[in-house]
Amino acid sequence: MIPGGRTALHPRYEVFDRDVKNHVELFRPENVPLETEEARLCQQYQKLTGSLTVKFHGEEKTLVQMGRYLEEPDRPLRQEAWELVAKRRLQEAEKFDAIFDRQIKLRHQIARNAGFDNYRDYAFRRLGRFDYTPEDCPRFHDAVETEVMPVERELQAERRAQLKLDKLRPWDLAVDPLNRPPLKPFARVEEMVSRTQKIFNRLDRELGGGFRQMQELRLLDLDNRKGKAPGGYQDTLNEARLPFIFMNAVGLQRDVETILHEAGHAFHALAAREDNLRAYRHAPIEFCEVASMSMELLGNEFIEEFYSAADANRARRVHLEGIIGIFPWIATVDAFQHWIYTRPNHTRAERAAAWLALMDRFGGDVDWSGYETARANLWHRQLHIFLHPFYYIEYGIAQLGALQVWANSKRDKARALNDYKTALALGGSRPLPELFQAAGCGFEFSAKTIRPLTKLLREELEKLRD
Ligand SMILES: [Zn+2]
Numbered sequence: 001m002i003p004g005g006r007t008a009l010h011p012r013y014e015v016f017d018r019d020v021k022n023h024v025e026l027f028r029p030e031n032v033p034l035e036t037e038e039a040r041l042c043q044q045y046q047k048l049t050g051s052l053t054v055k056f057h058g059e060e061k062t063l064v065q066m067g068r069y070l071e072e073p074d075r076p077l078r079q080e081a082w083e084l085v086a087k088r089r090l091q092e093a094e095k096f097d098a099i100f101d102r103q104i105k106l107r108h109q110i111a112r113n114a115g116f117d118n119y120r121d122y123a124f125r126r127l128g129r130f131d132y133t134p135e136d137c138p139r140f141h142d143a144v145e146t147e148v149m150p151v152e153r154e155l156q157a158e159r160r161a162q163l164k165l166d167k168l169r170p171w172d173l174a175v176d177p178l179n180r181p182p183l184k185p186f187a188r189v190e191e192m193v194s195r196t197q198k199i200f201n202r203l204d205r206e207l208g209g210g211f212r213q214m215q216e217l218r219l220l221d222l223d224n225r226k227g228k229a230p231g232g233y234q235d236t237l238n239e240a241r242l243p244f245i246f247m248n249a250v251g252l253q254r255d256v257e258t259i260l261h262e263a264g265h266a267f268h269a270l271a272a273r274e275d276n277l278r279a280y281r282h283a284p285i286e287f288c289e290v291a292s293m294s295m296e297l298l299g300n301e302f303i304e305e306f307y308s309a310a311d312a313n314r315a316r317r318v319h320l321e322g323i324i325g326i327f328p329w330i331a332t333v334d335a336f337q338h339w340i341y342t343r344p345n346h347t348r349a350e351r352a353a354a355w356l357a358l359m360d361r362f363g364g365d366v367d368w369s370g371y372e373t374a375r376a377n378l379w380h381r382q383l384h385i386f387l388h389p390f391y392y393i394e395y396g397i398a399q400l401g402a403l404q405v406w407a408n409s410k411r412d413k414a415r416a417l418n419d420y421k422t423a424l425a426l427g428g429s430r431p432l433p434e435l436f437q438a439a440g441c442g443f444e445f446s447a448k449t450i451r452p453l454t455k456l457l458r459e460e461l462e463k464l465r466d
Pocket residue numbers: 261265288289292
């Protein structure tokens with residue numbers, strides 16, 4: 001007989017039991033009205049953000065539509081567009097702060113009602129984070145500061161030199177530094193599908209088969225057409241246990257990244273579909289995004305299916321630079337929330353100062369002079385802070401997993417893909433460290449893990465130099 005408790009005797013239901021127990025333990029009837037109020041404030045934020053428009057060259061534009069002008073080679077035009085958006089947001093600064101003040105108070109009360117000292121500790125439990133703690137997060141932030149920021153600053157210096165500027169301003173960060181026209185990976189969606197199919201065929205026969213099956217079963221709705229809802233995502237038809245992909249492809253490199261990413265999620269759903277426990281057919285977000293982000297990196301190895309050799313390298317470079325650039329932002333958003341919810345009685349001035357200190361740490365070499373207020377309020381545009389508190393570091397954790405899968409594939413492609421598929425097939429049936437381990441990755445996010453991955457990114461970027 002095996003000595004020990006339930007876990008040893010019922011490993012099959014360990015994760016399931018843990019999640020159900022957690023859910024029951026956190027429930028407090030007195031929190032129901034508070035959560036309703038919290039949801040109302042979230043709606044207010046969404047309504048406010050969604051309603052913002054500007055008048056640009058005689059036309060009314062949403063702030064999302066304004067985003068594309070930051071890719072314009074014409075610098076004064078970029079600046080004009082950026083300033084207009086920043087100014088529009090600042091007009092609502094008071095409202096954003098007021099919504100957030102009330103959210104913090106409510107969330108703190110919800111946490112206290114459930115028996116926690118603060119909302120951070122409550123949120124970690126609520127999000128089912130059993131495999132890492134709030135204390136792991138500052139280690140991640142520190143590692144981003146020491147390992148990633150030097151590379152980010154190098155990339156910014158290079159961009160500055162290529163753009164022939166003394167200083168990078170906030171409107172110089174998205175434009176192609178060599179002023180080239182946008183990459184054109186395909187003209188028609190059918191081309192995107194057939195080329196993506198070729199990438200997966202070259203990567204792995206089984207994954208190629210999965211994507212072909214999705215085509216045959218008409219599980220892809222990819223083209224942008226009038227009246228179609230915006231966005232791109234993968235979801236699962238739970239009854240049929242089949243994934244589908246929805247997106248609005250218009251012929252940009254971004255679309256190629258999206259289809260590779262969402263296909264990674266779809267492969268995950270296909271791999272885990274046989275599990276008869278529905279809860280186990282989905283993994284936690286920290287690992288779901290390993291499935292999808294790995295596919296971006298692995299798929300990009302064959303992106304010549306879309307491009308000439310030079311354009312393929314340009315696309316890879318943009319992708320890898322994006323990975324470097326997202327870590328500091330994740331660290332900023334996460335560290336900010338740790339600060340906020342462990343000091344629920346802070347003033348708005350203290351909050352702004354805390355944010356600015358993080359911008360100094362993680363903002364890199366960008367000159368914001370003349371726009372100090374916009375810089376201090378930049379967090380207003382990060383919807384997770386308002387709508388999904390603490391839900392952001394997952395992307396950092398997952399990206400580290402994906403980079404490890406990619407690093408493994410450079411040493412032994414067959415084995416890396418095999419581990420990847422094995423881990424996907426586990427769905428959500430095991431705790432995170434085991435899912436990562438099955439995929440050939442460590443579940444650890446301090447400098448020990450980040451340093452070699454940053455080194456790899458830097459070496460790869462060097463190889464892709466124009
Ligand atoms: Zn995703």
